[in-house]
Amino acid sequence: MDGVRREVMTRAGAAGTVAAALAAGLLKPEQVFAANWNKDAFHSKSAVDALARIGATNAADSKEIVIEAPEIAENGAVVPIEITSNVPGTKSIAVVIEKNPFPLAGQFDFMDGGVPFVKLNVKMGETSIVRVIAEAGGKYYAATKEVKVTIGGCGG
Amino acid sequence: MAGAMKARASVKDGVAEIRVLMNHPMETGQRKGSDGKMVPLHFIQNVTVKLNGKTVVEGQISQAVSRNPVFSFRIKGANRGDKIEVSWLDNNGDTNKTETAVA
Numbered sequence: 001m002d003g004v005r006r007e008v009m010t011r012a013g014a015a016g017t018v019a020a021a022l023a024a025g026l027l028k029p030e031q032v033f034a035a036n037w038n039k040d041a042f043h044s045k046s047a048v049d050a051l052a053r054i055g056a057t058n059a060a061d062s063k064e065i066v067i068e069a070p071e072i073a074e075n076g077a078v079v080p081i082e083i084t085s086n087v088p089g090t091k092s093i094a095v096v097i098e099k100n101p102f103p104l105a106g107q108f109d110f111m112d113g114g115v116p117f118v119k120l121n122v123k124m125g126e127t128s129i130v131r132v133i134a135e136a137g138g139k140y141y142a143a144t145k146e147v148k149v150t151i152g153g154c155g156g
Numbered sequence: 157m158a159g160a161m162k163a164r165a166s167v168k169d170g171v172a173e174i175r176v177l178m179n180h181p182m183e184t185g186q187r188k189g190s191d192g193k194m195v196p197l198h199f200i201q202n203v204t205v206k207l208n209g210k211t212v213v214e215g216q217i218s219q220a221v222s223r224n225p226v227f228s229f230r231i232k233g234a235n236r237g238d239k240i241e242v243s244w245l246d247n248n249g250d251t252n253k254t255e256t257a258v259a
Contacts, residue, residue, distance in 0.1 A: 037201045042218050078222045097220060101186070105220040114205070114212035115171060115230035121222035123184070 041104050047096050047131065050104040054094050056133045056140040062087055065134050065143035073124060076149040082119040085134040085141075090116035092135040099128035124149045161254040165240045172234035172258050174205060176227050176242045184219045199247055205229050206241040234258050 041053035051057060068082040085093055093116055094107040100123075108118050116134065127148045134141045163176040178200065185197030203215035203225075213229050234240075236258055243253035 036214070037216050042216070082228075100220055102218055102220065104218055106215055106217040108213060108215040110213055112210055112212050113207060113232045113234065115232055117228075117230045118213075118215070119226075119228035120217075121226055123182075123220050123222055 038104075038107065041107075042102060044104060045102060047098040047103040050096055050102075051131075051133065054104070054107060054133065056094070056135070056142070059133050059140035059142035062134070062141035062143055065132050065141060067130060067132050067143055067145040069130055069145050069147050071146075072148045072150065074150050076124040076126070076151055078121045079124050079147060079149070080119070080121050081130060083117065083132050085116040085132075085136075087116075087134050087136045087141050089136040090134045092116075093118060094133040094135075095120075095122070096131040096133065097122060097124055097128050098131060099126050100124060161242070161244075161252050163240060163242050163254045163256045165234075165256050165258045167234055167236055167258050170232060170234075172207075172231045172238070172240070174229045174231065174240055174242070174256075176205075176229075176254070178225045178227075178244055178252070180223070180225060180244070180246065182219060182221055182223045182225065197247065200225065200244045201247055202245040203227065204241075204243050205231070206239075206243075207231050207234055208239050209241070 041050050044050035044053055064086040066084045073079040083093055092109045095105045096103045097105050105122050110116050129144050129146050131142060131144045161178050163174060165172050165174040180200050181198055183195050183198040187195050189195045197219060199219040200217060203217060204211055205213040212231050238258045239255060240258060241253055241255045245251045
């Protein structure tokens with residue numbers, strides 16, 4: 001019983017500290033709320049850095065990763081991308097838009113029946129290679145597709 | 157703030173496909189508003205999909221995801237009537253979730 005109480009009190013204390021730090025302007029909100037958000041990777045300004053920060057420096061090219069995206073996107077504000085990894089045991093998929101100001105667009109982890117598939121819409125500032133990294137069995141696999149953008153999507 | 161959110165899920169050959177719509181500005185922090193000031197960075201960072209209370213997909217996303225995000229996910233071994241919950245958390249700490257049953 002005491003153990004539980006202690007833990008509750010510790011957590012309450014920790015939350016209080018965070019709130020105080022927030023109020024004092026010491027922490028940006030994103031640092032506080034998103035415990036499970038790979039800040040270093042998302043803040044990377046080059047694809048090489050982003051890949052390094054998700055640990056995928058030596059990804060092997062794979063035809064088992066299927067990227068469906070338009071060859072030419074008329075509107076860079078909404079570019080549909082559909083990704084399927086057929087690499088057995090895929091646990092995670094990351095999407096890197098190499099020419100975007102912050103190339104890492106997303107990373108998805110799959111567990112307990114989650115199929116290594118995702119469809120999403122992304123913004124693209126200019127024509128770029130879209131690189132998809134799949135992680136399976138501790139190894140990284142990559143596939144790319146170029147999307148030509150006629151009107152960039154970063155101006156809003 | 158968190159607007160309406162919609163999800164739909166249907167099963168075919170043992171795989172459920174979930175389509176979810178989120179209302180969110182997904183501001184990149186690189187755009188000027190009508191007042192000429194930069195609109196602050198405001199975007200969803202975490203997306204979680206649960207099947208009957210168990211996490212099946214966990215996504216971390218950036219401001220590069222389009223405004224009012226739409227995602228599709230797939231879950232193996234889901235049956236008709238199973239409960240799907242999708243939730244998000246943004247960089248301001250706002251959060252929203254929606255529930256649907258697999259059809």
